[in-house]
Amino acid sequence: MVGDTTLNLAVLIDADNAMPATARLLLAEVAKYGTAHVKRAYGDWTSTNLKGWKEELLRQAIQPMQQFAYTHGKNATDSAMIIDAMDLLYLRHFDGFCLVSSDSDFTRLAGRIRESGLVVYGFGEHKSPKPFVAACDKFIYTENLVLSRIPRGLFLLHTTIETASDDEGWAALSHIGDLLTRKHPDFDSRNYGYSKLGDLISALPLFDVIRHSPREGKPKDIYVRDKRRGGGGNAAN
Structure with a gap:
């Protein structure tokens, strides 16, 4: 199924671990593999750390999913993204998922989605942990997307x-x-x-x-x- 542009895909972005400057290039890459019927970005949008995302969310029609941090030092964003992914998985409306993060917390999620027979495309920086990279059917480094298109x-x-x-x-x-x-x-x-x-x-x-x-x-x-x-x-x- 990898590379089948007829696939219905869900794109889930961990905004805490992704750069807004890569959003357009990332979605252009997703289009090579299928159609993004769901585009969601997860984070605490009240935080100044994510202020650079606002314009890209609007420009790329990405739905912001608000998640407040329950306590300092714990990443509630990851949990919210994983729960949503499992809900979407059980709907059986999708052929695959695009998980955008450089965080090892999504390694098990990628494996679980593949166990259900769906394809998983991972997107992250070169610092992404090897287990997460290996858990995906295909992993695309976002720095390469930028380098391939810069003037x-x-x-x-x-x-x-x-x-x-x-x-x-x-x-x-x-x-x-x-x-x-x-x-x-x-x-x-x-x-x-x-x-x-x-x-x-x-x-x-x-x-x-x-x-x-x-x-x-x-x-x-x-x-x-x-x-x-x-x-x-x-x-x-």
Whole structure:
């Protein structure tokens, strides 16, 4: 059934573990495998952490599913998404599910859906746990979706960051800017809607970004790394 574009699919998105910038590309990829008859995104929409999702929810006709956190440190969103998935599974209206997350909590869900004879497509970042990847019929890394569609200028940015990086994959933003100026003098972050290079890089779901102050009271230096070289999202020190 994998790759059958006549499939009726349910797309369930763990908004806590997915980037809104990839929503359009993700749904375009889903369309290669079937028709998304259900598109739901789960999260606490009162949280400022998810504010970037609002426009994409409207633009892509994704239904937001509200789930308040019951207690600090526990992910109620995962539970709500799993319960909904089982309800939809029992309806028998679907041929498969698209589970969008980089969280290991959905490993058993993927297995249970497959046990019922339905196909499971997983979507997540390269940090996604291997058991979750293996539990899906097919797993698509969202960074690859972005890389395959970015214009030449952003591809040059990506390769420059790789060139400037150290053994652990980190590159100083100042070094990246210098290399871009010398090798690609026509590159301008304003062409992509950002006045500063750092803002452009931070907006792309391709990179980890950290800010580190060498000494107390000094301005923080910015370092960038390809997400595929590391273990996860943005952090600030």
